[in-house]
Structure formats: structure tokens, C-alpha cells
Amino acid sequence: MRNYSKDSNHAAICCQMMKSYIWIQTTDGAIQQVEQEVAMFCPMICQEVIQKGMGSSKNCAISLPQRVSPAMLSLIIDYCRFHQVAGRSNKERKSFDEKFVRMDTKRLCELTSAADSLQLKPLVDLTSRALARIIEGKTPEEIREIFHLPDDLTEEEKLEPLKNTTDDPRIRLLNRLYAKKRKELKEREKLKDVDAEEEHVDDRSVDDLLSFINGGDGGMLKCCSTRLLGSRKSGQEILCSPMIVSFLLVVSDLDDNKCEEECESLAGLKPYWGQEIFSDSKGIKTSKNKKKHKKRKDLQKCAPSNEAIETHKKESNAASSLCHNAEVDHELQSSLGEKLKLQDVAGEIFAPTVEFDDVDIDDEIDPALKEEIDREVEDFARILNSDWPERMQELLSLGQERRPAHLSVNGNGALKGHASMPSFPL
């Protein structure tokens, strides 16, 4: 028999009797005791005790708000227990706080909510700041992901910006469809067999395209011609007149090698920027741009280019019909603004060397139309003041040589260089 344990028990009991406890009931029905000075650190509990006389015994335990789960209560008690001690330095408190908020986001959210319902302002501030830090630097998509929030804003509410993301599942769907289409084309090539379905689809897209050209008002066109799609990754929409469209059609090229390429942001939505107007913000994420230089064969007649062209028209039904793959959702079409990068295309337009593919495009175009298109191409070239074929020859022969800068002559002598201030940009 050892008396000292009895003594220490006795001492402990005495200590216990000297402390006061507050009785608290959590949402699961469980009731527990919390040291008074700790519990009273929470204004809500304080209020219940003082104003309503609750908490002094098991029978009148203070019921905590629903947002305070037992786990959260435990955390909050830890917090209060630490901070209610008067003698601590600011440094100590800060250090404790920093460690205290290190927890996963879900718990942090729960804790913030619990602290708020107990009106424990210092803890609300601490957890709110931590949540703010999580939010900072993230995109809306990332924030939605972290906190499982719905994506329910309409265009109008965003001040008419349009999203630009390559992560959108609809874009991924389109990408998959295009990739599938390219694969099919490639197989067709190998078989040298005209697949009736393919042809049909091709013709349809060309016909639709042509109807635009013939009947259109010169507006921008949106089309997903397989041929135009064939090679490229996404490009930007081209702003074109029918002339430009036909120009591009003629020179469209189906290089099989390029069929393999990933079409990352092929169906990327237009960038949203209504928000950007209100910010110091710099650009938003545009579609990724994998710049690849490919060796190209000599350009013969015209520069190849190969892109879908897009229209701004709200009635993007045309887009649906132009889309060669029937699987594509109509709703998808109308809500998407397709953004196709012309980067490689333009690269072809401007690059010294270009490559033609094996497919004979001319087979697919009505000869009479082809003649008309050829004429239009010449007109287009003339209008742009560029000696297109000659210029390409020049580029080919010069290669990497630097060509003299071509400066426009205009009336205000701006060529001279110095304005009244230093002419260099700052």
C-alpha cells in the first residue's frame, strides 16, 4: 500500500474542485466539461453563461451551434487554452497561430465556420487570413476545384467575357473528336481508298464553306473543314473576307505528319477579359503555343495554310453544320468560340520554306471554282501590296539573310526617327 498515490489523488481532486468547469453539449449529443477560463474565451459561450446562466451543470449544458462539430470544438479549445494564458509574448502567440492553422483545406473551412459561430474573432481572423492565402494567386477554376464550388456564372454576369481554357471538358471532347478525325484521314490516305462517309463529310464541309463564300456578306467564317484541320494544332481565328477564305482553301494542305500533332486548344473558347478590364492584370492564359518549326518544301504557287476560320456571328449554327463530326454537341458548338491558332499556318505564310503534302487538294474542288479562287488569290495578293509569289521566292533564296527593313512612307516624316523627345521607347 502506498499512501502517496492516495495523496496525489487527493491533491488532484482538490485541484479539480477548485477549478470551475463549463458544461458543453456538442451536436452529436455528447456532453463534456471544459475549464471555465478556457471556455469563456469564446464570446458565445460567455454570453450563454452570463446572460442565460447556462453551463453550470450537466443538465443545463450549453448547446453549441450546429457548425461546431466535436472535432472542431476540440481544436477551438486548444486554441483558447493557449491564448487565454496572459503571460505569453506576441512572438509566442504568433508562432502558435502559424502552426495551428496548418491543416488541410476542408478542416480549415470547418474551423473558420465553427469559430465564426462561436464569435471567436481572433480565430476567425486567423483562419480567414489562411483561407485568403489559399485563394490568392489562383485562377477561378482552381478555386472552384479546391472548395468544390459550382460553375454557374452566365456570360452576362461576367460582363461578357468568354472563357479561355484548355481544361474545359467540352474542349477536351472536341479535341478527342478532332484527333479521331485526323486519324481517320490518315488511314484513308494509307488505304488510298475513298471512304464514302469521309468523302461525304468532307464535301459537306466544303459545300457549307462555299455557301458561305458565295452567299455570305463577307463576314468571318467558322468552319471545321477536315482538310483545314488536318495538320494544325489550334490557331487563332482569322479575320477574313471570302477572298481570304478561298485563298486559304486553295492553299490548304494536309500534311500527314502534322496530323499527328496534338491539337491542344483547338476548340479553346475566346479569352475572357471582362474581368481584366478591372485589373492590373495581364493576359489570361491563352492556349498553349507549341512552336515547332518544321522543314518545308519549296512553296510553289501559294503558301499553304490550313486552319479553320471562325465567325463572330451569334448564330453559330453554321458551326454545327460545318463541324464534320456528327457527334459534336450542338449546344457545345453554340457556346464555344473556337479559337484556333494560326501560328504554324502563319509560319508557313511567312516562312522561307514550305512543304506540300501528298494529297492533291485540287481533286476536291470544282475546276471552275478553282479558277475563280485562283483569280481571287491574285487579287488578294495585289490588294495586300505584296508580290506574293515573287516575295516567297525572294525569301527562299535569301534564307536567313537579313532583308532591309521596309518602311512605309507617310506624310508626317515619321521615318526620320527622333520626335521632339527621344525616339526610343522607354
Next chain:
Amino acid sequence: MLRKANSFPEEVLEHVLSFITNDKDRNAVSLVCKSWYEIERWCRKRIFVGNCYAVRPEMVIRRFPELRSVELKGKPHFADFNLVPDGWGGCVYPWIASLATAYPWLEEIRLKRMVVSDESLKVIAKSFKNFKVLVLSSCEGFSTDGLAAVAANCRNLRGLDLRESEVDDPSGQWLSRFPDSFTSLASLNISCLGAEVSFSALERLVGRCPDLKTLRLNHAVPLDKLANLLRGAPQLVELGTGAYSAELQPDVFSNLAGAFSGCKELRSLSGFWNVFPGYLPAVYPVCSGLTSLNLRYANIQGADLIKLVSQCPSLQRLWVLDYIEDIGLEAIAACCKDLTELRVFPSNPYGAENNVSLTERGLVSVSDGCPKLQSVLYFCRQMTNAALVTIAKNRPSMTCFRLCIIEPRAPDYQTLQPLDLGFGAIVENNKDLRRLSLSGLLTDRVFEYIGTYAKKLEMLSVAFAGDSDLGLHHVLSGCEKLCKLEIRDCPFGDKALLVNAAKLETMRSLWMSSCSVSFRACKLLGQKMPRLNVEVIDERGPPDLRPESCPVEKLYIYRTIAGPRFDMPGFVWTMDEDSVLRFS
């Protein structure tokens, strides 16, 4: 896909948002979902509109009912080089009028490159009872009458900053309009004023405002009176002196040195017009604590400069004339290890002669010796690819690199090659580069490098560079974060612009002057891109009097949800569907 329950405690969202003040973050928050959009817009206090024509004031007011602070920018950056003709626009009055009715509790207005009339200032003075901060940066159109109205009526004004504005100042008496009971001023910048202000009013004002931390005087405040002001405000953190010369008199000197010694909090010095070197040692007592030193107007020769700067080991920001020379920059590289920003301005930009020994070597020294260097603006007369490559390798953490070789199209002076490789190295190594200005002889190659590597680039300034549309195309298609692009005297035409038309909607603005963009292309762009304002600026007269293929003089394209503006002068035309009809 299983949808987890919304775990964010929305009841505290507003509180959480009170800790999120950065514009980009607020924008991201507002796009998360409907409820966040609503909560965010009701508690947004501060807004920045980078282009005053991108949105109408009514739209801002409708969306953000509780604003306290508005910042607006007007003219494009190239207005600083007189490339934007007078009268182009940027008049702030419509904004002020709308804000006055909508936000009686507005506290702060910050404007840059805008035309501000006295009437606007009077409206500000009368409409906002708790008005606190007015910043007019590079603005014009107002006089000291407008300032007098602000002084007389804004009882709680904390900041009045006129940096680099053009002020018509017939009267120096406007300062006296601050009532004797007015004591809340914390920041006053009148450095741009030409005429004298009433010194006694200034002295009394400085003496009765205990929170005054920033005081930037104008040229007209004489040096021998500076000590009085300093003794009245020993709590100053930022000081801009007036003219820094007087006859060297021992008592004036010791008085001044004593006054500076008393300013223990001083961290930033500027001003220093017309320096008499004999008085420089008066500032030595504060040099060790200085973090910012602006000597861009100081005609101090090399030796005195070096002596001064060598006393400032804590310097983070230094603006200086090229009198510093290579040797001075070496000294800085050895002494100022905390330097983050360096700007070297030309003392004689229009002279053909090279009057100072400032070459590429100076910049190389600084890039080598200053590990925290982030921002560079450097005017010089010669550069080499090798130097740029070295700088790029020394300092891969730069965010702003602006090199201005004074002679357009100057090649690498040793190899006579274009500077493509040098700038290429800069963009390749400095992955966080946000702002870049090019100069010297440059081909399309440099733009290829920029398009390939400068993925975080936000602002690019180009002059006398490139060979063809390919150059512009590289930039527009490659620089994903591009926000502002300004180009002058480059052979860029229609093709790159039309092909990359959609990109323009992702940028704030594009300026092209003395390039090869045809009127036809402008019309096409304007017609087909309703969310862009395509402004043709041409002082030769209406563009339809010339052939469609004729290049326009100047082109300013910016995204907007406000539609075409209606305050254009006679030499500006906005291309849209209507105007196209008018022109055809």
C-alpha cells in the same frame, strides 16, 4: 463525377475577401461562381481601370456599389514621346461627374495620362466629403485654380501628388487655401510646378501636419530655405529638394547639414536640380539609411556622384544621369548590394557626340555585382551581343529590362551584327520578364526569340526593328501574357495583325505608328471585332481620301466593352460597322 458538398463557409466569405486586395485575385474570386461574384462585387473597395475607354463609368458603378478608390489611365504610353497628338482624348470629366453622383464616400482618385480640367478638380473638391488621396500622374489640362479648390474643400486630404503633370500655374497662392485647421496631410508632391509657391504658406503647412511623410518640392524652393522645412518635419521619410544650389556659405551649409541630421526617418531623396556640388555633403548624414535616390535631374559630374552614391549601401532604387559613367557603375556594383532598380538617363540625348564614358560595360558591372537587380532602364550609345548575353547570365531574375541605344538601328559595335542574339539571351534567361524595351539593329529573329521564350512578358516596346510581318506575328502568337504592345517605325503590316486578330482581344492595347498597316486592314478589323476599338489616327486627313492600301499614320487598338467613344477629335476615326459604311 461525384460532387462533393460545398465546403466553403460562405458566411465568412466577405471577411476572407477583406484580406484579398490584389486586383487580379479579386477578379479571379468574382469569377468563381454566382454567389462569390455577388459577394465580391458588394465588398470591392478599390478598382483599377487600365484604359478609361475600355469600360463606361456607369458599368463600373452598377457593378461595384461600394467603391472607395478608383484608378484610371488614359493615353497610351507613347504619349510620353509626343506620339499621341494633342486632343486625342483621355478626358476624365465624364468619369468624375459619374463618380461624384454614385460614390459620395469615395476617398481616392488616381489618374495617369489623363486630361483633367479645373472643372473636374472642383467637382472632386465639392463632391466627396471624405476625400483623402488625389494622384495626378503625367496629367494635364488643369491650373492652380483647380488645386486651390481641392486645398480649400478637402478637409481630410491625406495625399496630393502631381507627379510629372503639366500644370498651368499662374498663382503660387493656392497653397494658402489649405485652412489653418487643416492638419491631415501625409504626402505632398508639387515637383512639377514651374512657378514659385508661397514659401510661408508652405512652411506653415509643413509645420502643422504631423503625419507628413512625403514632401517633394519644386525647383523654385531655394536651398537656403530647405533647412526650415526639414526642421518643421523631422519625421519625413521621402524628400524631394528644390534647386540644390546656392552660394557656398558656411552657416547655410551647417544649418542644412544639421537639418538633415535631424531627419532620422529619411529613406528617399529626389529633386537635386542645378546641384552645386559643395552642398552635397550636407546629405551625407542620411545616406546610410537611404533606399531610394533619384538624381535624374542632377547635373553632378562623375567624381561627386560616386562619392555620394558610395555612402549609400542600403540603396535599392537608383535613378541617375549617365554622368555616372562606367566607373561609377562599377562603384555601385561594389557598394550597393541591395540594388533592385537602376535607371540611367541620357544627359545629352540629341547630341551626336558621345559626351560621357558610359558603355555596355557599366551595365555588365551592375548585373554582376548586384544580385537583387530586377529592373533596368539604360540609355547608352553602344552595345554588344556579348554584353547582353553576359548580363542575361548574370541576372536571370530580371522582371523589367529596357535598353535604349540612342541611335536607331545601331548594331553590335564590335561585330556589326544585329542584337538579336543578345536580346534573345535576355528573354531566354529571364523567365519572369514582364516588361521589355528593344533598341538597336534587330531583325525578325529577335521577335522569334521573344515569342518563344518571353512567356510572362506583359509589355513590349519596339522601335525601328524587324524585317517583316513575321516579326509581329511571332510576338502576337507567342507571348501568352502580352498585355500592352507599342510599336513605332517597324515594317509590320496587315498580315500579322489580321492573322492574330483574336489575340488583340486578350490584350489591353496595341499601338502602331509609322508602320505598314493599311486602311483596309483597319476597317476589316474594326468591322469584325466588335469588342475592339480600332482607332485610326491620321493628321493628314480622312483616310478614305487615300487608297485603301495606303498605310495609316497611327493605329491604336484596344479592347473595350464600352463600344466606340464619342469624344474623338477630327483626326481620329474609330473603325466599326457604321464607319466602314461611311467610308465605302
